Amino acid sequence: MIEVTGLTKSYDGRTVVDDLSFRAEPGTVTGFxxxxxxxxxxxxxxxxxxxxxxxxxxxxxxxxxxxxAAPMRDIGALLDAKALYGPRRAVDHLWCLARSNGIGRRRxxxxxxxxxxxxxxxxxxxxxxxxxxxxxxxxxALLGDPPVLMLDEPVNGLDPEGIIxxxxxxxxxxxxxxxxxxxSHLMSEMExxxxxxxxxxxxxxxxxxxxxxxxxxxxxxxVRVRAAEPERLATVLxxxxxxxxxxxxxxxSVTGLDTGQVSDVAAHHGIALRxxxxxxxxxxxxxxxxxxxxxxxxxxxxxxx
Numbered sequence: 099m100i101e102v103t104g105l106t107k108s109y110d111g112r113t114v115v116d117d118l119s120f121r122a123e124p125g126t127v128t129g130f131x132x133x134x135x136x137x138x139x140x141x142x143x144x145x146x147x148x149x150x151x152x153x154x155x156x157x158x159x160x161x162x163x164x165x166x167a168a169p170m171r172d173i174g175a176l177l178d179a180k181a182l183y184g185p186r187r188a189v190d191h192l193w194c195l196a197r198s199n200g201i202g203r204r205r206x207x208x209x210x211x212x213x214x215x216x217x218x219x220x221x222x223x224x225x226x227x228x229x230x231x232x233x234x235x236x237x238x239a240l241l242g243d244p245p246v247l248m249l250d251e252p253v254n255g256l257d258p259e260g261i262i263x264x265x266x267x268x269x270x271x272x273x274x275x276x277x278x279x280x281x282s283h284l285m286s287e288m289e290x291x292x293x294x295x296x297x298x299x300x301x302x303x304x305x306x307x308x309x310x311x312x313x314x315x316x317x318x319x320x321v322r323v324r325a326a327e328p329e330r331l332a333t334v335l336x337x338x339x340x341x342x343x344x345x346x347x348x349x350x351s352v353t354g355l356d357t358g359q360v361s362d363v364a365a366h367h368g369i370a371l372r373x374x375x376x377x378x379x380x381x382x383x384x385x386x387x388x389x390x391x392x393x394x395x396x397x398x399x400x401x402x403x
Contacts, residue, residue, distance in 0.1 A: 099124055100145060100173075100246060100279055104154035107140055107301075114140050116301035117154070122279040122294075124245070127272045129292030129309070130281040133389055137301040138281050139177070142250055146175055158246055170199040173246040174239030179231040179254070184224020188215060188234050191223050195238050209237040214263070228255030236264070246277040253282060265291045285382035297385070299392025313384045321352040321360050324373035331369050338363060351377075 100122040107115040115137040122128040132138050143149040145156040147163040155162070158173045166172050182191050192206045210219045213233040218226075223234060232255050239247055247268075253261050261284075268291060272278050282288050288295075288309075295312050297305040305312055325331040328348040335342050340360075341353040352360055357376050364371050379387070 099160075099277055100156070100158055100248065101160075102141065102145070102154070102156045105141060105144060105151055105156055106153045107137070107144060107149060108152045113152075114301050115144070115151075118298065118301065118303055119154075120296045120303060120306050122246075122248075122277050122296075124277045125272055125275050126293045127268055127278040127280060127291055129288045129295045130279055130298075131285075131288070131295060131385060131389075132298040132304075133392060136298045136389075136392065138298065139250055141298075142175070142177055142248060142279075142281070145248065146173075146177065148177075168199045168242065170195065170201065170242035170244065172242070172244055173248060174242060174244040175248045176232070176235040176239045176252055177248075177250045179228065179235040182223050182231075182234070185222055187220050188223045188226070188237075189219040191234065192237060192241060196241055199242055201241055205241060205243070209240045212240060212267075213237045229257060229260055232256060233260075245275070246279075247271060248279045250281050251283065252280065253284060253287060261287060285380070285385055289381040297388060299389050302392075304388060304392065309381060312388070313379065313381055315384075319353075319376065319378050321355060321357050322373070322375050322377050323350045323352060323360055323364075323371060324348060325350070325364060326370040326372065330367070331364055334367050334369075335360065335363055349373075 103119050105115055105118045106113065118141060130138055140149060144151050145158065145163065158166070163169060163173070189206060189210065192209065193203060196203065196206055210216045213236050215230065215233050215237060218230065226234060232252055236252060239249065253264055256264065265287065268278050268280065280292065292309055294308055295305060323331070328344060328350055332342045332344050332350055335352055335355070338355065340355045343351040357374055361371065361374060
């Protein structure tokens with residue numbers, strides 16, 4: 099388990115993580131979401147002991163990271179796929195990590211095979227593509243066979259096949275009872291991978307709930323309709339008190355009425371319908387609605403944020 103309690107981090111008088119508390123539970127893939135600069139990477143760095151909190155605490159399995167005797171056996175992390183020595187071969191990069199935590203060479207071979215880099219293991223890591231670098235970073239995170247994994251944007255640079263592969267892997271690891279904390283900007287992928295979501299904005303907690311709860315609570319259900327006379331239908335629907343938005347292609351988005359009511363209004367006024375369907379927002383739409391007031395495009399954040 100990862101437990102964050104009252105975590106706060108300030109740089110030069112600017113608070114980038116503000117009294118943040120949440121848990122990532124065993125057996126669950128927890129998605130960690132927020133706009134750029136929201137404090138996600140800073141929070142992950144504090145969990146790993148790379149940044150010191152201004153106040154509050156972050157623990158892994160009940161212990162601070164800096165107190166763990168062999169930390170790679172307790173938590174595997176991928177925070178920066180480029181954080182490696184380029185001239186070193188991939189297998190040697192992993193071997194150096196393994197030796198520092200008392201992990202045998204056989205495990206290096208195993209994780210290279212797990213991430214699909216067995217044949218590339220003797221190549222210099224500096225020549226890897228971003229996707230291959232992500233796979234190597236994931237291999238490093240898996241070296242200690244840890245019960246907890248924390249991954250920051252692990253699908254960056256992966257092709258569609260690689261994205262499906264990592265989704266399957268992470269869900270299988272959670273099914274084994276491991277804790278997985280995952281950040282990503284790909285909402286469509288998070289919708290298929292995560293069980294639970296922690297959303298932050300401007301360093302503060304916005305939501306801590308399941309994927310479905312976020313969609314249900316944050317989304318707007320509407321009816322999408324195309325008609326032979328879209329302007330006229332929009333007018334008569336608005337007279338009923340419904341909310342109506344019209345796109346340039348004539349598609350109407352109607353709120354406040356269900357499909358049956360829209361159909362009845364159109365029939366009553368002799369307006370032929372060509373398309374009628376209920377629409378529920380995706381995770382991406384619900385997320386954007388939830389965070390629309392927390393994006394600070396003009397702020398300058400520290401590099402770690």
